[in-house]
Amino acid sequence: MKLKKLLILVLLVAGMILGGCQQDNKEPVTENNSSAQKAEESSEDGFQADDKVVTINGKVFSYEDLQFYQLMNKVDIELNRAVDEKNLQGVELEEKMAYWDEQSKYHDNFNVNLSKMLEQHTMYLLAREKGLDVESAEVAGTIEEFKAKVEQNEAASQLVSAYPEDAYKNRLNSYFTEKLLTQQIYETLKADVVKEKPNATDKEIAYDTAKSYEELYQSQVASLEIKINAAGHE
DSSP, rough: OOOHHHHHHHHHHHHHHHHHOOOOOOOOTTHHHHHHHHHHOOOSOOOOOSSSEEEEEEEEEEEHHHHHHHHHHHHHHHHHHHHHHHHHOOOHHHHHHHHHHHHHHHHHHHHHHHHHHHHHHHHEEHHHHHHHHOOOHHHHHHHHHHHHHHOHHHHHHHHHHHHHHHHHHHHHHHHHHHHHHHHHHHHHHHHHHHOTTTOOOOOHHHHHHHHHHHHHHHHHTTSSSSEOHHHHHH
């Protein structure tokens, strides 16, 4: 789902907070090997894996967390691409492939990935507040299904193999727990729309549900204590 207002919000918040952030004090490093190693470990965005990116109600998300969300979004793109390659042809296929190429590049953007991570965790917190839960067996089943799809998709497998293996495995459970609970929020909103408009088309239902979801997100995110960090980033 594209949440344009969400991205604008994150950019505004990031701009205000990053402007007032100061770099964490760091021990001086010796020249030669130390500085060279640090440069190699830093990302193109200027972060290292364990640098803080954002803190949401006290929970710290590192740059490695952000990279994980980017990975999962890009893997989803490749899995969706594969489905379209099987089911579409001709001009429709070309248009959809171009769309997925565009989406993949879109998720190379730091702020896009930050907004996606912020949105999912925010709605997860809302689900918890509402008393929603998901069985561990459902989470495990979803993970196994996901892994099977990745193994059968070369592009997705390459993306996963480029991410640290232990960091990948350690994040799957919490990520899919968040995702499943976020989906529960969405499905609840969708059910409300269907109840209010029983004769609405699928397109109308999708539009109204997305609108309600975004409004709910904006309300929830405003109630959280969020700090965009600039550790290790100039």
